[in-house]
Amino acid sequence: MRSWKPRSELHTSLAAALMSQTKPAAASLTSGTNAAAAPPDLPAAVIAWLVQLTLLYGVPFEYLVADSRLLPTESLRFFYVDRNWLDRLVDGALSVGTGSSRENVFNEQFYESVYSEIDRQQVQFRFNLRRRAVPNDTPAAGTFSGFLFRSVIVSTWPGLEVQGFLKNKLLSIVRQDRLSPGVMLVIFNGVPDTVNMIEPSEGLHMGVVDTDDPATVKVVLRGLGYGNFPAGIPISEGSGFLSATTQYRSGTGQPAGVLNIGALVGDMQSKMRTKGAIAPDGKITPGAFGIELVLGAGLQAFTRGAPDCAKISGGNGDGH
Numbered sequence: 001m002r003s004w005k006p007r008s009e010l011h012t013s014l015a016a017a018l019m020s021q022t023k024p025a026a027a028s029l030t031s032g033t034n035a036a037a038a039p040p041d042l043p044a045a046v047i048a049w050l051v052q053l054t055l056l057y058g059v060p061f062e063y064l065v066a067d068s069r070l071l072p073t074e075s076l077r078f079f080y081v082d083r084n085w086l087d088r089l090v091d092g093a094l095s096v097g098t099g100s101s102r103e104n105v106f107n108e109q110f111y112e113s114v115y116s117e118i119d120r121q122q123v124q125f126r127f128n129l130r131r132r133a134v135p136n137d138t139p140a141a142g143t144f145s146g147f148l149f150r151s152v153i154v155s156t157w158p159g160l161e162v163q164g165f166l167k168n169k170l171l172s173i174v175r176q177d178r179l180s181p182g183v184m185l186v187i188f189n190g191v192p193d194t195v196n197m198i199e200p201s202e203g204l205h206m207g208v209v210d211t212d213d214p215a216t217v218k219v220v221l222r223g224l225g226y227g228n229f230p231a232g233i234p235i236s237e238g239s240g241f242l243s244a245t246t247q248y249r250s251g252t253g254q255p256a257g258v259l260n261i262g263a264l265v266g267d268m269q270s271k272m273r274t275k276g277a278i279a280p281d282g283k284i285t286p287g288a289f290g291i292e293l294v295l296g297a298g299l300q301a302f303t304r305g306a307p308d309c310a311k312i313s314g315g316n317g318d319g320h
Contacts, residue, residue: 081144146187159200164192
């Protein structure tokens, strides 16, 4: 059970808090008087533990995925979080301090206030862990949703970035954790219509982008500082960007997956000459070739309602 204090101590403090406060209040509730009982003053550590519990910290994995076949290797499963189920988790945790019918009556009076405090702190929890200010417009007690992702990508890229959008508004993430080397859990505060997974952006990526032809790849061409094309900025052409293409090497004795670099350089030089975006001698230097091959972090977008449930955005020249 993940917590800042041992689970047994938290349960002991919870029981002590409830036992010390419920008896007199429960007596007034059952004595026929109209005196209002004061809400329970649960220790901050107990509330923090309950908040973690409702964010599924410490919940056995088999409660989330009843059968491993529901989450096979290289799969992604989206879900909604049932708040009634979370409330029953809280009920079960609080029941440890209930030893009589009077205490049950007392708890019934104040469960809602406990739920409200948990709802308020749920959306703040990850911001506090990251020592960031909580935005003023962060909604509480809304619908949570998320996904479980089981893939070699999780272990290969520990810094994998995740974004969720609803009508182009970025949703906050209330939890993002690796449950094991190959399984990631993400929970959003809301229900996104688009989820982006992005390669870690702190590294330098170089490569090419696939095309509709499996034998052909392309490179979106960037300016090199010549003509009216600033260095590093993709060169526009029509509604898209200027690009050069090449194919994989073919022929006897050629290994699979090796690009024809000579053809790629030739197409780069030809396309950039037509734009006046190349050196006066019309040649691509090794340094310029390296600039053209730089990729932004690759982005995989999952869109709700899309025919294929997902779409891929390339990582060269489109901002990602």
